[in-house]
Amino acid sequence: MSKNTVAITGNDAAAYAIKQINPDVMAAYPITPQTALVQKFSEYVADGLVKTEFVTVESEHSAMSACVGAAAAGGRVMTATAANGLALMFEIVYIAASSKLPIVMPVVNRALSGPINIHCDHSDSMAARDSGWLQLYSENAQEAYDNTIQAIRIAENMKVRLPVMVMYDGFITSHGIEMVDFLDDEVVHNFVGDYQPNNPLLDPEKPLTYGPLDLYDYYFEHKRQQAEDIKNSKPIILDVAKEFEKISGRPYGLFESYQLEDAETAIVVLSSTAGTTKEVVDEMRAKGKKVGLLKPRVFRPFPYQEIAKALSHLKAVAILDRSDSFGAFGGPLFTEIRSAMMEFGKIPENIDIIYGLGGRDINEQDIEGVYNQLDAIAKSGKVKERIQYLGVRE
Amino acid sequence: MAKLKEVSKKQDILSSGHRLCAGCGASIAVRQILSACDDPVVVASATGCLEVATTIYPYTSWRSSFIHNAFENAAATISGVEAMYQSLKKQGKIDKEMKFIAFGGDGGTYDIGLQSLSGALERGHDFVYVCYDNEAYMNTGIQRSSATPRGVWTTTSPCGEVIPGKTQYRKDLTGIIAAHKIPYVAQASIWRWSDLIDKAHKAFYTKGPAFLNVLSPCPRGWRFPSEKTIKMAKLSVQTNFWPLYEVENGKWKLNYKPKERKPVTEWMEPQGRYKNALRPENKQLVEEIQKDIDDNWERLLILCGEK
Ligand SMILES: Cc1ncc(C[n+]2csc(CCOP(=O)(O)OP(=O)(O)O)c2C)c(N)n1
Ligand code: SF4
Ligand SMILES: [Mg+2]
Numbered sequence: 001m002s003k004n005t006v007a008i009t010g011n012d013a014a015a016y017a018i019k020q021i022n023p024d025v026m027a028a029y030p031i032t033p034q035t036a037l038v039q040k041f042s043e044y045v046a047d048g049l050v051k052t053e054f055v056t057v058e059s060e061h062s063a064m065s066a067c068v069g070a071a072a073a074g075g076r077v078m079t080a081t082a083a084n085g086l087a088l089m090f091e092i093v094y095i096a097a098s099s100k101l102p103i104v105m106p107v108v109n110r111a112l113s114g115p116i117n118i119h120c121d122h123s124d125s126m127a128a129r130d131s132g133w134l135q136l137y138s139e140n141a142q143e144a145y146d147n148t149i150q151a152i153r154i155a156e157n158m159k160v161r162l163p164v165m166v167m168y169d170g171f172i173t174s175h176g177i178e179m180v181d182f183l184d185d186e187v188v189h190n191f192v193g194d195y196q197p198n199n200p201l202l203d204p205e206k207p208l209t210y211g212p213l214d215l216y217d218y219y220f221e222h223k224r225q226q227a228e229d230i231k232n233s234k235p236i237i238l239d240v241a242k243e244f245e246k247i248s249g250r251p252y253g254l255f256e257s258y259q260l261e262d263a264e265t266a267i268v269v270l271s272s273t274a275g276t277t278k279e280v281v282d283e284m285r286a287k288g289k290k291v292g293l294l295k296p297r298v299f300r301p302f303p304y305q306e307i308a309k310a311l312s313h314l315k316a317v318a319i320l321d322r323s324d325s326f327g328a329f330g331g332p333l334f335t336e337i338r339s340a341m342m343e344f345g346k347i348p349e350n351i352d353i354i355y356g357l358g359g360r361d362i363n364e365q366d367i368e369g370v371y372n373q374l375d376a377i378a379k380s381g382k383v384k385e386r387i388q389y390l391g392v393r394e
Numbered sequence: 395m396a397k398l399k400e401v402s403k404k405q406d407i408l409s410s411g412h413r414l415c416a417g418c419g420a421s422i423a424v425r426q427i428l429s430a431c432d433d434p435v436v437v438a439s440a441t442g443c444l445e446v447a448t449t450i451y452p453y454t455s456w457r458s459s460f461i462h463n464a465f466e467n468a469a470a471t472i473s474g475v476e477a478m479y480q481s482l483k484k485q486g487k488i489d490k491e492m493k494f495i496a497f498g499g500d501g502g503t504y505d506i507g508l509q510s511l512s513g514a515l516e517r518g519h520d521f522v523y524v525c526y527d528n529e530a531y532m533n534t535g536i537q538r539s540s541a542t543p544r545g546v547w548t549t550t551s552p553c554g555e556v557i558p559g560k561t562q563y564r565k566d567l568t569g570i571i572a573a574h575k576i577p578y579v580a581q582a583s584i585w586r587w588s589d590l591i592d593k594a595h596k597a598f599y600t601k602g603p604a605f606l607n608v609l610s611p612c613p614r615g616w617r618f619p620s621e622k623t624i625k626m627a628k629l630s631v632q633t634n635f636w637p638l639y640e641v642e643n644g645k646w647k648l649n650y651k652p653k654e655r656k657p658v659t660e661w662m663e664p665q666g667r668y669k670n671a672l673r674p675e676n677k678q679l680v681e682e683i684q685k686d687i688d689d690n691w692e693r694l695l696i697l698c699g700e701k
Contacts, residue, residue: 055477062470092463202475204459
């Protein structure tokens with residue numbers, strides 16, 4: 001074990017990443033299950049371990065508002081939130097993206113109210129999927145740490161200049177203690193590099209106006225540009241991942257495939273549940289079952305071609321959604337993947353499994369049950385119920 | 395004291411050609427205030443008349459750097475700009491002296507933006523916040539705010555068969571801000587331009603947060619002819635409706651005392667929004683409004699050590 005391997009919670013790992021990134025400004029407000037991150041960072045500030053101007057705002061709305069001001073001023077800016085905090089800052093989340101401000105924000109996934117609940121699901125970040133932010137999902141504390149560092153490079157790339165959310169699961173990852181490999185401070189400093197300002201407010205020689213009134217004669221063109229910009233971030237995400245692998249030895253892509261190439265059936269699932277699923281895959285593979293897993297890492301921009309292609313050889317696939325889209329035909333991950341699969345003639349049979357809302361546990365038997373169901377679908381070619389709820393009392 | 399000759403030589407940061415109404419008090423307030431700043435300044439504005447009429451893409455009326463974020467967060471936004479300035483200055487990445495100012499209407503300040511403002515003041519950022527108070531949500535078509543005075547017609551406090559316009563008195567925002575115990579708080583008028591510019595100068599050059607509340611007559615929403623803007627500002631002060639005072643490091647000081655205060659009806663009569671309140675059957679309402687003004691004035695005299 002290298003000297004930088006420590007047993008640590010996801011929140012402390014993310015806070016440590018922020019300490020090493022050492023942003024110019026951080027503006028944040030505490031909310032469970034993100035609170036420990038803000039507390040840890042406050043200690044770094046109190047001990048003089050960062051140069052960061054820490055703005056202890058009175059709400060998440062002001063957190064994102066101050067981030068927008070600080071990023072427009074011209075420097076590296078971070079915040080972090082969860083659930084209701086993200087919902088409260090929603091208006092400004094959109095403004096940050098449309099102003100092309102490279103803010104990086106860990107979002108510790110938690111169920112949105114109501115009723116109020118502090119445990120994990122993905123309804124918070126999924127609600128923000130159309131806000132124009134990039135979204136990276138993390139399986140565990142190591143990925144939360146790695147994604148936070150990579151997010152800075154992606155956001156600040158001159159071809160991107162967009163804000164990035166880094167998700168990890170509330171309590172499961174945020175409070176669970178895991179072994180995490182930290183990079184040296186120097187290595188992180190060199191990797192993220194110096195901030196390159198782009199149209200800063202703090203240049204009196206070049207005054208400019210941020211946030212003008214933009215009506216029917218220009219707004220649409222600006223939105224069109226936004227659509228292009230986020231699409232163009234995809235190769236940058238991959239470049240940054242390659243460079244990150246060089247310093248860490250840990251490979252990252254748009255998604256992770258696990259025993260997928262020769263699989264007949266597979267599960268697609270985000271974040272910590274992918275970890276549990278890997279266990280099940282190993283057990284079932286040992287029994288000769290050809291099962292696999294696809295764990296999306298990048299949800300925005302959505303790698304629809306790559307994911308659809310990676311799934312195209314399957315007989316049946318289950319897409320697991322840890323959030324619902326009330327009144328829609330399935331959860332957000334399902335609708336996007338099913339729609340993407342239309343690109344490739346042969347579409348595997350597919351079902352949507354909505355699970356784990358409000359922190360409801362999902363265990364290995366549940367997942368094995370999904371694989372068994374897929375097996376039956378593959379054999380019969382029949383889907384009894386397309387959209388299903390797993391682990392709920394009906 | 396500000397000298398007209400010197401002030402008029404300065405280039406306006408808010409250029410002409412903006413689309414605020416003729417006679418808009420807000421643009422006069424902004425120009426007077428910004429003329430008091432001798433350093434480069436970053437301006438933030440809340441959504442409202444000032445912002446929509448000065449930044450219609452692809453044009454801008456601002457010669458300084460300017461940021462509009464949303465309606466309720468001008469204070470939080472400028473606090474972020476200021477925090478970045480402090481950070482970069484500490485790191486030696488910037489050495490210029492710069493100033494930071496946010497403008498919000500009464501809606502963006504008394505109502506929806508009060509929390510954001512209170513937070514930024516409490517945190518002690520080095521910035522100036524100006525409320526250009528035109529006593530209603532003008533940009534969206536004259537809706538009542540908590541700064542709208544009692545008896546006034548607006549589109550959400552219309553004069554109906556049973557309710558005669560706004561029934562509540564206005565909120566004492568300047569008092570609320572003074573209770574934050576920030577270094578400098580003042581109430582000012584575009585009619586007393588020299589007093590306003592002096593106050594703005596103090597606000598810019600006081601370390602820490604400073605707040606100015608400036609009554610900004612609105613011909614459109616108050617229903618008076620656009621050439622009477624300064625006259626309206628004058629009447630508001632002479633009737634004690636809008637007293638001029640400042641609170642410097644906790645010390646209250648009265649800046650203007652009319653020889654003889656004019657009756658409130660002189661302030662009300664030229665304004666169409668008070669038409670209903672001035673009907674003979676509403677005599678008691680006017681008496682109550684007058685009493686409220688006189689009571690507030692008495693309290694202010696005590697706070698300012700004039701009594
Ligand atoms: C969150 C939000 N709510 C409502 C609005 C609509 N709105 C825009 S400006 C405005 C009123 C502005 O009033 P005020 O702050 O007094 O400025 P004025 O227009 O009078 O100068 C309102 C209600 C908005 N833009 N954002
Ligand atoms: S409506 Fe009133 S505040 Fe708005 S621009 Fe016109 S005069 Fe100024
Ligand atoms: Mg107003």
